[in-house]
Amino acid sequence: MEIRHVPVMRQEALAYLGPAVNHGLLIDCTCGEGGHSEMFLRHFPHMRLIGLDRDQEIQKKAKKRLAVFGDRVTLVNTWFDSFMDTYDISDQRPTAILFDYGISIFHYEESQRGFSFKRDEPLDMRLDKDGALSAADVINSYPEERLADVIYQYGEERYSRRIASAICRKRKEQWINSSQELAEIIKYSVPKNYRYGRIHPATRTFQALRIEVNGELDRIERSIEKAVELLAPGGRIGIISFHSLEDRIVKQTFRRLAKKCSCPPEQMQCTCDRKPILKILTKKPVKPTKEEVDSNAPSRSAKFRFAERLSTE
Numbered sequence: 436m437e438i439r440h441v442p443v444m445r446q447e448a449l450a451y452l453g454p455a456v457n458h459g460l461l462i463d464c465t466c467g468e469g470g471h472s473e474m475f476l477r478h479f480p481h482m483r484l485i486g487l488d489r490d491q492e493i494q495k496k497a498k499k500r501l502a503v504f505g506d507r508v509t510l511v512n513t514w515f516d517s518f519m520d521t522y523d524i525s526d527q528r529p530t531a532i533l534f535d536y537g538i539s540i541f542h543y544e545e546s547q548r549g550f551s552f553k554r555d556e557p558l559d560m561r562l563d564k565d566g567a568l569s570a571a572d573v574i575n576s577y578p579e580e581r582l583a584d585v586i587y588q589y590g591e592e593r594y595s596r597r598i599a600s601a602i603c604r605k606r607k608e609q610w611i612n613s614s615q616e617l618a619e620i621i622k623y624s625v626p627k628n629y630r631y632g633r634i635h636p637a638t639r640t641f642q643a644l645r646i647e648v649n650g651e652l653d654r655i656e657r658s659i660e661k662a663v664e665l666l667a668p669g670g671r672i673g674i675i676s677f678h679s680l681e682d683r684i685v686k687q688t689f690r691r692l693a694k695k696c697s698c699p700p701e702q703m704q705c706t707c708d709r710k711p712i713l714k715i716l717t718k719k720p721v722k723p724t725k726e727e728v729d730s731n732a733p734s735r736s737a738k739f740r741f742a743e744r745l746s747t748e
C-alpha cells in the first residue's frame with residue numbers, strides 16, 4: 436500500500452494564508468506530493484498555483500494528484516532559492532508563499548536513497564539526482580574535523596567528535612556505502628546510555644548529512660527575503676520549520692524585515708527613514724494541536740510562522 440505524506444497544520448495554513456490567496460497566486464515552494472497545494476486549490480477555486488520541488492520523483496506524484504486542476508497549476512522542478520532569483524513578477528505577483536521545509540514521508544519510505552536507517556539503502560540523500568555530492572561522498576571523503584563540524588552544526592549532535600572519529604577509522608578499512616552500516620558505526624561510537632536513549636543515536640547525524648548534501652540551510656537563508664520581495668503588498672508568507680536551526684533563520688529574517696529603524700542603538704533620534712517591508716502576524720510560532728500530534732507524530736516538532744508584506748510606496 437502506498438504511504439502518503441500527511442500535510443501538517445492544514446487549518447492553520449488556511450486560516451493565515453487563506454485571506455491572501457482567494458483570487459491570487461500561491462507559490463508552494465515545497466510542493467512535495469502536493470498535499471497542501473491540493474487543499475488550497477480545492478478551497479479557493481479561483482486561485483492559481485505554482486508548485487516547486489527539486490525532486491523529480493516526488494514531483495511526478497504531485498503532477499498526477501493535481502492534474503484535475505488543469506491550467507490553474509504550474510509545476511517547476513527547481514530549488515526554491517534558484518526560482519526566487521529568476522521569477523519575473525510581471526508574469527503575476529504571488530499573493531501568498533508557503534514553505535514546508537525538510538523532506539517527505541516518500542523520501543524515508545520509498546525513495547531508497549538512504550534517508551532512513553530502517554532499511555539498508557545506498558547512502559545518497561540527494562534531492563537533486565544530478566547533484567555533485569552524495570551522503571557517501573561526505574562520509575568517505577571529508578576530513579575528520581570537517582565531518583565532525585557538519586554533524587555538530589547541522590545535527591546538534593553532542594557526540595559529533597566521537598562519531599566522526601569512528602567513521603574515519605572504519606572508512607580506512609572500506610568505503611562506507613549503506614545507511615545501516617553507517618547507523619551501526621554511530622551506534623557503537625557513543626556511550627551506552629545514549630545508544631539506547633529516547634531516539635536512535637544515528638538520528639541527528641542522518642539529519643546533518645541530509646542538510647549538508649542538499650545545502651538546506653543556505654537555501655533557506657537565501658530565499659526568505661527574496662520571497663518577501665516577490666509578494667504583492669498585502670500578500671502573506673507562511674513557513675513551517677521542523678528544527679531549531681531552520682526556525683532561527685526564519686525568526687531572525689522576519690524580525691529584520693519587520694524592523695522600523697536601523698539606526699545604531701546609542702543614537703537618540705531615528706534618522707534612517709527605513710520602511711519595514713513585513714508585518715509579523717505570529718509573534719510566537721504556531722504549533723500543532725495535541726489532536727494533530729496524536730494523529731500524525733511527525734507534526735510534533737512543526738513551527739509555523741506567518742507574516743504579511745507591507746506596501747513600501
Ligand SMILES: C[S@@+](CC[C@H](N)C(=O)[O-])C[C@H]1O[C@@H](n2cnc3c(N)ncnc32)[C@H](O)[C@@H]1O
Pocket residue numbers: 440441442443464465466467468469470471472487488489490493513514515516535536537538539562651654
Ligand atoms: C515536507 S515536504 C512537503 C510536503 C508538502 N507540503 C505536502 O503537503 O505534500 C518538503 C518537500 O520540499 C522539497 N524540498 C526541500 N528543500 C527544497 C528546496 N530547497 N527547493 C525545492 N524543493 C525542496 C522536498 O523534496 C520535499 O518534497
